[in-house]
Amino acid sequence: MTAETPHRLDRATYMDLTDDPVQQRLLRRAMEVFRRGDAGPVLKEMSQEVLAGRVGLREATRISAYAEAVIEGGRDFRSRWEAMSDAEREALTRAGEEQTAAERVRMQAERARRRPV
DSSP: OOTTSOOOOOTHHHHTTOOOHHHHHHHHHHHHHHHTTTTOHHHHHHHHHHHTTSSOHHHHTTSHHHHHHHHHHHHHHHHHHHHSOHHHHHHHHHHHHHHHHHHHHHHHHHHHHHSOO
């Protein structure tokens, strides 16, 4: 299995950040986005390490190069957030809540399909 090959991660990879399976899945998706390199080479490398299971997400944020990249991304987001109107912020917040709710529904449907009849 290569670093690029997705595999099922142990829940412990994310448990120290959240015990909510929906949030864990959304964190994994964020790591997959980072792995594409859209957030820069440092977060790409970090996500490859996390997705390959070589480092947990919390542990990765303790590595100075990764932490600096995460902090810089947070600064960029904060600048964009502060430049938004209240309506834009509310819309973004609503979209995040809707994404989380939709993921929760998908996970419940997946569990229902796996249950023996």
